[in-house]
Amino acid sequence: MTGAAGRIIIVGGGIAGLCAAVYAQGSGYRVEILEQHHSPGGLATSWRRGDYTFETCLHWLAGSNPSGTLHAEWREVCDIDSLHFVDHDEFVRLEDQHGGRLRIYTDVDRLEAELLSVAPEDEVEIRHFAGAIRQLADLPMPRLDEPWPARVASMLKMLPDLPLLWRLSHLSVEDYGRRFSPPLLRAFFFGGGGAEKLSVLALVISLAWMGNRNAGYAIGGSQAIIRLILERFLALGGHIRCEARVSRILTEGDVATGVQLEDGETIAADWVISAADGHATLHDLLGGAYTDRAFETAFARYETFPSYLQVSLGVARDLSQEPGYLTLVLDDAVEVDPETRLQTLSYRIFHYDPTFAPPGKTAVTCFLPTRNFAFWADLRRDDLQRYQAEKDRVAQAVIAVLERRLPDIATVIETVDVSTPATVVRCTGNWKGSMEGWLMTSDTGFGSLPRTLPGLERFMMVGQWVQPGGGLPSGLLTARAAVRAICREDHAPFLPEGSEREVAE
Numbered sequence: 258m259t260g261a262a263g264r265i266i267i268v269g270g271g272i273a274g275l276c277a278a279v280y281a282q283g284s285g286y287r288v289e290i291l292e293q294h295h296s297p298g299g300l301a302t303s304w305r306r307g308d309y310t311f312e313t314c315l316h317w318l319a320g321s322n323p324s325g326t327l328h329a330e331w332r333e334v335c336d337i338d339s340l341h342f343v344d345h346d347e348f349v350r351l352e353d354q355h356g357g358r359l360r361i362y363t364d365v366d367r368l369e370a371e372l373l374s375v376a377p378e379d380e381v382e383i384r385h386f387a388g389a390i391r392q393l394a395d396l397p398m399p400r401l402d403e404p405w406p407a408r409v410a411s412m413l414k415m416l417p418d419l420p421l422l423w424r425l426s427h428l429s430v431e432d433y434g435r436r437f438s439p440p441l442l443r444a445f446f447f448g449g450g451g452a453e454k455l456s457v458l459a460l461v462i463s464l465a466w467m468g469n470r471n472a473g474y475a476i477g478g479s480q481a482i483i484r485l486i487l488e489r490f491l492a493l494g495g496h497i498r499c500e501a502r503v504s505r506i507l508t509e510g511d512v513a514t515g516v517q518l519e520d521g522e523t524i525a526a527d528w529v530i531s532a533a534d535g536h537a538t539l540h541d542l543l544g545g546a547y548t549d550r551a552f553e554t555a556f557a558r559y560e561t562f563p564s565y566l567q568v569s570l571g572v573a574r575d576l577s578q579e580p581g582y583l584t585l586v587l588d589d590a591v592e593v594d595p596e597t598r599l600q601t602l603s604y605r606i607f608h609y610d611p612t613f614a615p616p617g618k619t620a621v622t623c624f625l626p627t628r629n630f631a632f633w634a635d636l637r638r639d640d641l642q643r644y645q646a647e648k649d650r651v652a653q654a655v656i657a658v659l660e661r662r663l664p665d666i667a668t669v670i671e672t673v674d675v676s677t678p679a680t681v682v683r684c685t686g687n688w689k690g691s692m693e694g695w696l697m698t699s700d701t702g703f704g705s706l707p708r709t710l711p712g713l714e715r716f717m718m719v720g721q722w723v724q725p726g727g728g729l730p731s732g733l734l735t736a737r738a739a740v741r742a743i744c745r746e747d748h749a750p751f752l753p754e755g756s757e758r759e760v761a762e
């Protein structure tokens with residue numbers, strides 16, 4: 258037994274690594290985070306180009322409402338109440354090239370009325386859809402670290418919702434979308450881009466939370482959240498090292514004993530937590546020596562969220578009259594790469610975040626999903642000139658589509674930035690450049706993968722690769738559960754911030 262004076266090394270400073278660090282440092286461990294990139298955040302990131310900040314991650318943070326599910330857990334890792342959240346009335350607007358328009362409101366009554374007005378022939382399905390959003394509005398987030406009695410109590414509370422949860426989790430967005438007639442409504446459920454098997458449950462729950470004003474956008478984006486968690490960790494006395502790439506997790510007699518960095522330096526630890534990519538953790542950092550049947554099944558069978566390009570535009574124009582999130586359904590698909598053609602393009606027009614551009618200007622981003630990460634990674638490695646040319650081609654296509662919607666916009670674009678799946682892999686190390694880990698499908702259900710590996714002691718995994726569906730809450734909740742299990746094993750008190758004493762079993 259080490260007690261809470263032990264040393265914990267955390268591999269990876271994304272949201273999961275940072276949350277684990279706060280929980281562990283707060284419970285008395287000495288924690289060091291090793292992050293391979295030059296700054297923490299992982300996928301929860303943005304970057305600055307001239308006057309503009311380009312956000313990649315944050316659409317919504319589940320748990321933004323002080324009286325809503327998950328808020329109390331966010332409070333344990335950061336001063337979440339110091340953030341300013343925007344709750345959009347309109348989640349997304351879809352438009353075609355022929356004047357067709359569909360608004361997806363976050364208020365379920367307005368959404369239902371809008372859908373009925375564009376598709377009265379689909380009334381039965383629309384009523385079911387709105388009913389599902391209403392029913393799941395108060396669904397508690399299942400807690401991964403609850404002891405059995407509490408878990409049973411939670412399950413009992415969820416009992417009336419279980420049939421609906423089961424049905425929706427076994428329906429893909431693509432199949433669900435086919436139940437509706439208007440192409441714009443189908444495009445809302447699935448507009449193409451490689452996530453067609455995503456369970457529609459994920460979408461319904463997101464809309465339910467937005468309707469509850471518990472999935473707001475934090476001004477400053479994902480880095481505002483990351484900064485707050487990092488501040489809490491540093492204030493507790495923790496340490497983080499950036500540009501420190503772990504190449505091996507060291508073991509002795511089936512016990513994790515520390516890590517080795519790329520430059521050969523070794524660091525000893527009483528516990529190692531990997532908050533890095535799941536595939537790399539098992540196959541590279543642990544050299545394939547430890548595995549679990551659940552992970553083998555997942556690597557062989559589960560689908561990942563796709564990778565993506567992001568075209569970011571610095572626009573010297575006030576676009577505050579435009580929707581914040583605009584999906585354009587195209588007559589002619591845009592070619593992203595040899596295997597990817599997109600029939601819809603989605604633009605985020607960040608007029609609602611004044612920290613992203615000076616007054617009178619607007620940061621705009623376009624997210625282009627692709628599963629052909631290898632094309633971009635190979636091109637960047639083998640032919641930088643062609644890589645650049647392909648990035649320029651995609652950027653011009655994205656601008657041309659926007660120009661049709663916002664005439665003359667091209668004349669006021671003063672910054673263009675393109676990231677690709679090669680960028681995602683380089684900056685975060687995620688398998689296949691995935692944006693969010695495992696897609697939640699009928700295969701995965703809403704269960705999680707193990708946080709420990711059979712035969713390996715004093716090792717834990719956290720983050721989006723142990724919780725299908727991914728997202729920022731997966732980082733928070735898997736981290737909480739892992740550190741709580743570590744404390745239990747060490748007979749040390751688990752002391753999340755705000756709790757007066759050890760959290761009771």
Ligand SMILES: Cc1cc2nc3c(=O)[nH]c(=O)nc-3n(C[C@H](O)[C@H](O)[C@H](O)COP(=O)(O)OP(=O)(O)OC[C@H]3O[C@@H](n4cnc5c(N)ncnc54)[C@H](O)[C@@H]3O)c2cc1C
Pocket residue numbers: 268269270271272273274291292293294297298299300301313314315316317318319501502503504532533534537624684685686687692693694719720721722727728729730732
């Ligand atoms: C476009 C986009 C939109 C999204 N929108 C939302 C949203 O609106 N709401 C939401 O909740 N979620 C959203 N997500 C998902 C969310 O960003 C991710 O699920 C979450 O950030 C993953 O966190 P993580 O800590 O598990 O993994 P990561 O963020 O991948 O962190 C892993 C970290 O480990 C580091 N690392 C890897 N290997 C090593 C190594 N060998 N040594 C040292 N360090 C290493 C990486 O550099 C990285 O910092 C979005 C993601 C994307 C890409």
